[in-house]
Amino acid sequence: MSTGWRLSSQLAWRFRRSRGQSGFTSFISASSTLGIALGCCVMILLLSVMNGFERELKDRLLAVLPHGELTAVTPEGINDWQQQVQRFQADPNVRYVAPVTQMAAMLQSAGKMNAVQVTGIDTRFTPSTRIHLMTAPEQWQAFEQQPNGILLGRGIMKKLGVEVGQKVQLLMPQQGDSQHFRPPKSVWFDVVGAAGIGGELVDNHLALIHLSKASSILGVTSGAQGLEFGFADPFRAPFLMRELGMGFEQYVYISDWTRTHGHLYQDIKLVRAVVYLVLTLLIAVACFNIVSTLVMAVNEKRREIAMLKTMGARDSLIVSAFMLQGLFNGLIGTAFGVFSGLVLAWKLSALASGLESLTGITLLSGDIYFIDFLPSQIHLFDVLVTAAIALGLSSAATLYPAVKAARIEPAKVLGH
Incomplete structure (x- = not known):
């Protein structure tokens, strides 16, 4: 100094x-x-x-929710989705790709009803991290073995008073013309487990069924309505989804987690x-x-x-x-x-x-x-x-x- x-x-x-x-x-x-x-x-x-x-x-939240989704514009779904999954899995930015079919429906049990977002998933493509965070291993195994099984959010089960082993009715609206009214389609499912991570964002609206079942209900002939993605860096999802969507072979809707839970x-x-x-x-x-x-x-x-x-x-x-x-x-x-x-x-x-x-x-x-x-x-x-x-x-x-x-x-x- x-x-x-x-x-x-x-x-x-x-x-x-x-x-x-x-x-x-x-x-x-x-x-x-x-x-x-x-x-x-x-x-x-x-x-x-x-x-x-x-x-x-x-x-927690982004380990369970998909980081991005590509949804087919046409009702037939994603063309040759198996080949698309293999192609996207080669991308180093992509952690997982899974086929999904989604629909909005009403769940009914013992006179009580609750709106749910039903997602059809293929258990072979679901990453293990999501399984461990969302539900118990024995309930996931029961879901894999039960083609007509459904996993419900804990909030939904609490509101409807439903327990594992009971049956619930899923009501889905059907499109009709101005001359005729078409009643909602009704399908019964066996509750095999509870899923969720806590909070109102997921637990009060989540319902998981098998992909083949969901595609059959909606009439998706290709077998999958869309593809959901998980990325190594979820905060890059908006950029990566736009890049993947713009290079896709067919017309698709592009979405990412910042649009649904970005608030x-x-x-x-x-x-x-x-x-x-x-x-x-x-x-x-x-x-x-x-x-x-x-x-x-x-x-x-x-x-x-x-x-x-x-x-x-x-x-x-x-x-x-x-x-x-x-x-x-x-x-x-x-x-x-x-x-x-x-x-x-x-x-x-x-x-x-x-x-x-x-x-x-x-x-x-x-x-x-x-x-x-x-x-x-x-x-x-x-x-x-x-x-x-x-x-x-x-x-x-x-x-x-x-x-x-x-x-x-x-x-x-x-x-x-």
Whole structure:
């Protein structure tokens, strides 16, 4: 360290620890440090929660839902879907491809009805990760062995009061002309198990039957109405699906998970942006207290500054001394805020669970959301950005008071 910087740091530390500093100035200085620490702590904590929700969205919800779908425009379905599956499986971006046939229907049992989204699947193409997350292994085996079996979402079974082993009636509307009314098609199924991941998004509307059964009901002659895709990176699904759909041999409808469940991901991104904006403003407000502290410190140290300049101190020495004095507040506040934010984010799930047990209040209900705990994941980039914002604003806040101190004229101060 050069002699100038060593002298500047010594002066900054002496000015900061000076006993002649008023109590009000000390209070403003402490409040600025506390404000910076609070802003850094809350920003790291909330960003970690957003990262946790994004991780759970990817590992839970997107591990069950298809990332994209190609659906045939014509009622006959996908032409030669077996060959198409083999072709798409060679793509390194594609994790799995499975044929599906989907329909909207009403499920009836004991006089109760519920709207469901029925999906016909081929068990040979269903990835094991989806099976383990959605249903119990023994129920999946029962579904494989029962051609007329159906897996229902847990929410549907609860609403209809249905249990495994009972029969349910599936009602599907049929198209008719203006002259004649065609009654809905009715098909009976055996409930072989419950499926779902928790929350209203899947459990209240999910129904799985065999692909051959679904295609037979809808009259899909090719055997599959569409293809569903899973990608190694689900967040690239919109781009990849558009690329696959545009190169497909027949006319298809292109869809991806951002169209059906993308509001969750967009909400996370929106909240992240709001957190950055609001807490950056909070840190900026705390840094304004640094300006107030240094301005009052300059007024209190006018005689000392004048004497230093009389003894030959340059303006750069005075500027750097007061900038370092303000940066001490920023460094202390940032260090304490980052440390406390990391500790709280690390233990957040356990703290939230303890708070629920203590108060009896459920923070996240598994019946509504796809998770029943408060997730948290620390990203080094967020920590570095938070620290950089705090230190950058702290540095900017010291400029005006430091320049004002350097402009003090010794003759006017010492003359009085």
